[in-house]
Amino acid sequence: MKKVIVIGNGMVGYKFCEKLVNKANSTDFSIEVFGEEPRPAYDRVHLSEYFGDKSANELLLAPSKWYLENNIKLHTSSLISSIDPSKKEIKTYKNESFTYDYLVIVTGSSPFIPPIKGVEKKGVFVYRTLEDLDAMKSYASKLKSEGKIEAAVLGGGLLGLEAANAAKELGMNTHVIEFAPRLMPRQLDLPASNLLKQKVEAMNIQVHLEKATSEILGENGIESMAFNDNSSLKVDMLIISAGIRPRDELARNSGIKIGERGGIWVNNKMQTSEKDIYAIGEVALYNDGIYGLVAPGYDMANVAVEQITGGDLTMAPSIDMSTQLKLIGTEVASFGDPFIENDEVAVISFENKHKGIYKRINVTKDGKKLLGGILVGDASDYNTLFQLYINAMKLPENPEDLILGARGGEASSVGSVMDFPDSAQICSCESVSKGAICGMIQDETCCSVSDVVKNTKATTGCGGCKPMVVDLVNESLKALGKEVKETLCEHFSYNRQELYDLIKINKITTFNEALNLFGKGNGCETCKPALASLFASIYMETANRQITIQDSNDRFLANIQRNGTYSIVPRVPGGEITPEKLMVLGSVAKKYDLYTKITGGQRIDLFGAELHELPLIWKELIDAGFESGHAYGKSLRTVKSCVGSTWCRYGMHESVSFAIEIENRYRGLRSPHKLKGGVSGCIRECAEARGKDFGLIAVEGGWNLYVCGNGGATPKHAILLAEQLDDETCIKYLDRFLMFYIRTAAPLTRTAPWLEKLDGGIEYLKKVVIEDCLGIAEELEKEMQGLVNQYECEWKQAIEDPEMMKRFKHFVNSNDTDNNIEYVPLREQKMPKAWR
Amino acid sequence: MEQILQQYQSVASTKVMTWFHVGKINDFPENGGACIKYKAKQIAVYNFTRKSKWYACQNVCPHKMEMVLSRGMIGDLSGTPKVACPLHKKTFSLENGENLNGDDYKIATYPVKIENENVYIGFTD
Numbered sequence: 032m033k034k035v036i037v038i039g040n041g042m043v044g045y046k047f048c049e050k051l052v053n054k055a056n057s058t059d060f061s062i063e064v065f066g067e068e069p070r071p072a073y074d075r076v077h078l079s080e081y082f083g084d085k086s087a088n089e090l091l092l093a094p095s096k097w098y099l100e101n102n103i104k105l106h107t108s109s110l111i112s113s114i115d116p117s118k119k120e121i122k123t124y125k126n127e128s129f130t131y132d133y134l135v136i137v138t139g140s141s142p143f144i145p146p147i148k149g150v151e152k153k154g155v156f157v158y159r160t161l162e163d164l165d166a167m168k169s170y171a172s173k174l175k176s177e178g179k180i181e182a183a184v185l186g187g188g189l190l191g192l193e194a195a196n197a198a199k200e201l202g203m204n205t206h207v208i209e210f211a212p213r214l215m216p217r218q219l220d221l222p223a224s225n226l227l228k229q230k231v232e233a234m235n236i237q238v239h240l241e242k243a244t245s246e247i248l249g250e251n252g253i254e255s256m257a258f259n260d261n262s263s264l265k266v267d268m269l270i271i272s273a274g275i276r277p278r279d280e281l282a283r284n285s286g287i288k289i290g291e292r293g294g295i296w297v298n299n300k301m302q303t304s305e306k307d308i309y310a311i312g313e314v315a316l317y318n319d320g321i322y323g324l325v326a327p328g329y330d331m332a333n334v335a336v337e338q339i340t341g342g343d344l345t346m347a348p349s350i351d352m353s354t355q356l357k358l359i360g361t362e363v364a365s366f367g368d369p370f371i372e373n374d375e376v377a378v379i380s381f382e383n384k385h386k387g388i389y390k391r392i393n394v395t396k397d398g399k400k401l402l403g404g405i406l407v408g409d410a411s412d413y414n415t416l417f418q419l420y421i422n423a424m425k426l427p428e429n430p431e432d433l434i435l436g437a438r439g440g441e442a443s444s445v446g447s448v449m450d451f452p453d454s455a456q457i458c459s460c461e462s463v464s465k466g467a468i469c470g471m472i473q474d475e476t477c478c479s480v481s482d483v484v485k486n487t488k489a490t491t492g493c494g495g496c497k498p499m500v501v502d503l504v505n506e507s508l509k510a511l512g513k514e515v516k517e518t519l520c521e522h523f524s525y526n527r528q529e530l531y532d533l534i535k536i537n538k539i540t541t542f543n544e545a546l547n548l549f550g551k552g553n554g555c556e557t558c559k560p561a562l563a564s565l566f567a568s569i570y571m572e573t574a575n576r577q578i579t580i581q582d583s584n585d586r587f588l589a590n591i592q593r594n595g596t597y598s599i600v601p602r603v604p605g606g607e608i609t610p611e612k613l614m615v616l617g618s619v620a621k622k623y624d625l626y627t628k629i630t631g632g633q634r635i636d637l638f639g640a641e642l643h644e645l646p647l648i649w650k651e652l653i654d655a656g657f658e659s660g661h662a663y664g665k666s667l668r669t670v671k672s673c674v675g676s677t678w679c680r681y682g683m684h685e686s687v688s689f690a691i692e693i694e695n696r697y698r699g700l701r702s703p704h705k706l707k708g709g710v711s712g713c714i715r716e717c718a719e720a721r722g723k724d725f726g727l728i729a730v731e732g733g734w735n736l737y738v739c740g741n742g743g744a745t746p747k748h749a750i751l752l753a754e755q756l757d758d759e760t761c762i763k764y765l766d767r768f769l770m771f772y773i774r775t776a777a778p779l780t781r782t783a784p785w786l787e788k789l790d791g792g793i794e795y796l797k798k799v800v801i802e803d804c805l806g807i808a809e810e811l812e813k814e815m816q817g818l819v820n821q822y823e824c825e826w827k828q829a830i831e832d833p834e835m836m837k838r839f840k841h842f843v844n845s846n847d848t849d850n851n852i853e854y855v856p857l858r859e860q861k862m863p864k865a866w867r
Numbered sequence: 868m869e870q871i872l873q874q875y876q877s878v879a880s881t882k883v884m885t886w887f888h889v890g891k892i893n894d895f896p897e898n899g900g901a902c903i904k905y906k907a908k909q910i911a912v913y914n915f916t917r918k919s920k921w922y923a924c925q926n927v928c929p930h931k932m933e934m935v936l937s938r939g940m941i942g943d944l945s946g947t948p949k950v951a952c953p954l955h956k957k958t959f960s961l962e963n964g965e966n967l968n969g970d971d972y973k974i975a976t977y978p979v980k981i982e983n984e985n986v987y988i989g990f991t992d
């Protein structure tokens with residue numbers, strides 16, 4: 032048996048192990064891995080999600096038991112300090128030595144720290160490991176408690192912008208400082224980066240270009256930065272993202288050949304200058320370059336595994352460096368050679384300043400091949416363009432159609448994924464081709480997207496290829512004459528709309544009955560709330576009747592918060608509230624020590640109620656005339672209003688009165704996802720009605736009705752459905768629209784994506800709602816009226832019934848409360864102690 | 868955090884020293900769970916009526932260390948009974964406590980005994 036030692040357990044080191052153990056002759060090798068970090072390899076590409084809701088464990092590429100199961104000896108927290116190629120031996124920092132037959136160096140890189148005076152000061156960070164992020168997080172929270180909130184990122188590249196976004200999410204006021212005259216200088220040309228700068232600044236991140244930092248100043252920690260142009264900036268915390276340097280120190284000290292500007296020299300077999308020593312990943316210097324992306328690292332891992340196990344695969348001579356910016360809330364992509372400009376090349380670009388879109392493609396003069404390009408503001412064509420480029424495919428007759436869209440006809444100019452050659456690489460992180468995906472469907476190895484993901488690992492890297500994989504799977508299934516069916520989950524092989532009909536026609540009233548008749552097994556966290564929502568939409572059943580199929584929030588009629596306590600939001604229709612009622616909210620919040628905040632929907636949210644306190648609090652609120660606000664449900668939330676013609680000197684109609692009428696009409700209405708409405712008294716649109724699922728704007732002669740908008744992660748403006756409606760017609764159309772949506776949408780689909788998927792789009796929706804082309808308008812109105820008539824406040828129902836009250840006790844067998852809940856002060860209120 | 872987790876170790880039904888009475892069967896909702904207290908421990912107890920079975924596990928979700936698992940929905944994954952944490956829908960096998968989303972977490976499980984409509988949980992302390 033041959034012994035393989037791997038130094039470095041980062042992304043590429045892990046991939047090397049994974050590929051080696053999957054080899055047929057893997058049992059001829061024993062693997063021992065040394066990693067400096069305290070954890071097994073994790074997904075550095077998605078490191079920033081650690082500031083979101085991903086934990087360190089979730090970021091692991093494989094749990095520790097994976098290494099055990101595959102007979103890999105993993106040493107974490109083990110720095111290797113020397114290599115002796117002549118003795119084929121390595122030493123750890125504790126001076127233990129190990130011998131190898133093959134050695135693979137995968138030590139990655141470290142952030143480059145420019146030699147600026149003062150960089151060693153406290154409050155200066157880099158952005159590479161989980162520990163870096165932990166340190167930043169705790170420093171930022173300490174700063175904030177002292178009222179200091181200025182953060183800066185040195186470097187306006189891909190990673191710098193990601194770090195800036197992270198700093199902003201930590202609640203810091205963030206600046207980006209870039210030496211070059213433009214952002215992402217390695218990926219974008221000037222017009223593209225000018226546009227990106229605007230977008231970044233619109234997100235409240237200040238961009239400073241052409242700034243060379245001369246010194247970092249401060250007493251105990253960083254307090255400000257001074258620049259060569261004699262300007263300065265107040266900074267409480269700095270993140271350095273000024274490029275990477277290969278961690279070649281180990282190899283350098285062991286006499287292995289290093290490039291002039293660093294990096295371990297390797298040939299196209301990934302062999303270093305020393306026998307049986309390989310280098311891969313960000314530490315390897317291949318064809319005079321260091322490649323700071325996972326995809327080339329994974330390719331290198333593959334080559335090294337092949338070479339060691341007796342194959343003859345070599346590395347391709349040119350390395351693709353296409354990238355997309357993640358996370359920052361604006362789409363940016365660059366592929367191939369984004370800048371190329373010469374006599375052989377035609378550059379086609381398109382800019383829409385109004386919409387904030389810039390697209391550029393570089394094609395050969397004969398218009399046949401795509402060489403590279405840039406997309407800002409709308410990168411939805413990235414996958415297709417990238418495929419055209421990487422597979423050197425023939426372009427359509429008018430290459431400009433690629434970025435402008437085909438004009439005239441309806442068909443897409445680029446064609447479908449099915450037109451790609453079988454060799455087209457769909458997932459570049461995991462090197463999965465179109466042929467491999469389609470082949471697995473054809474030979475029935477796989478019959479769904481999740482099967483393909485399990486078998487090929489496609490989509491598990493950067494995730495950018497997901498839409499294409501889904502399309503390929505669906506199209507291949509269709510081509511085989513197999514029905515592509517969206518089903519709810521393993522327990523129901525029906526979609527939501529089919530179940531809606533089945534439950535209604537068969538008058539099914541309980542989950543168990545539905546499961547026995549139409550499903551199998553015992554249900555799960557997907558089908559239970561989906562069916563709960565159907566029972567509510569069909570029978571106006573409140574969440575009190577079948578409590579164990581309700582989603583987390585509905586089960587306790589409140590919004591569960593990060594520490595397991597709940598928040599309470601009583602209904603305040605249209606946002607109109609009397610001083611007396613405001614005082615009640617104030618005194619209840621005070622009595623139960625609740626953190627109080629105004630919501631975006633013009634109501635008041637009271638946070639930090641423990642389970643057993645919920646009914647006590649609601650009793651007081653109901654006695655004072657409040658009712659449930661259903662903020663916890665996939666249901667109507669609020670109808671926001673501006674003050675309207677009763678007070679406003681511009682108002683055309685009484686927006687508040689109408690908002691209250693509508694909110695009271697649809698209160699308690701449960702739907703596939705949450706529903707929000709807005710009513711504005713004039714076209715100034717102060718209620719932001721077009722950012723809602725339904726919005727009314729007063730105009731001369733009545734209301735304009737807009738539908739299918741939303742805020743959130745992908746904001747969409749609502750689209751005009753009908754104009755100049757009187758109150759009655761407006762409600763009639765709303766009834767029809769909402770009921771049609773409730774009947775036909777997939778679970779957890781808001782109105783905007785629902786409309787996007789609806790065949791025929793808004794024009795079809797107009798035909799259904801206004802012209803009644805399906806002949807169901809009357810039925811829809813009747814159904815809605817039925818639901819409206821049956822409305823009941825579920826909190827009132829709950830506190831009046833001792834059996835329903837049982838669930839609001841933390842312990843069945845004790846009156847104690849949860850002693851695990853801890854708070855820390857926040858301004859003059861409190862917040863939950865951070866997650867450990 | 869380690870301290871909280873160390874309190875909870877799975878108990879095999881053969882190793883039980885104490886059968887602790889935690890309530891009557893109708894104190895626990897059908898096909899759902901509720902929480903009980905034993906010394907300093909919080910234990911989630913599930914009345915899986917559809918399978919005519921009872922399960923118990925630690926109430927603390929190892930993902931974010933909040934005492935919430937008893938409030939989660941139960942169900943099954945290819946036949947394995949499971950609970951989904953109400954906070955981020957991490958799912959755990961009620962049989963052996965393993966995480967079913969492929970994460971490196973595990974929860975401790977405890978044996979449950981029903982006698983004359985009384986519910987007992989087995990502990991070693």
Ligand SMILES: Cc1cc2nc3c(=O)[nH]c(=O)nc-3n(C[C@H](O)[C@H](O)[C@H](O)COP(=O)(O)OP(=O)(O)OC[C@H]3O[C@@H](n4cnc5c(N)ncnc54)[C@H](O)[C@@H]3O)c2cc1C
Binds near residue numbers: 065138140324
């Ligand atoms: C925030 C962030 C976002 C990113 N986003 C993207 C992206 O969107 N797309 C993309 O393609 N790439 C991205 N990258 C880059 C990507 O993470 C790297 O290309 C990849 O991690 C390189 O893998 P590696 O194994 O070569 O190095 P690493 O993952 O850095 O692993 C090297 C490991 O070796 C260890 N080590 C070093 N020296 C020793 C020693 N002497 N003894 C023992 N162990 C040692 C290190 O501690 C480290 O754990 C991003 C990186 C960061 C930091």
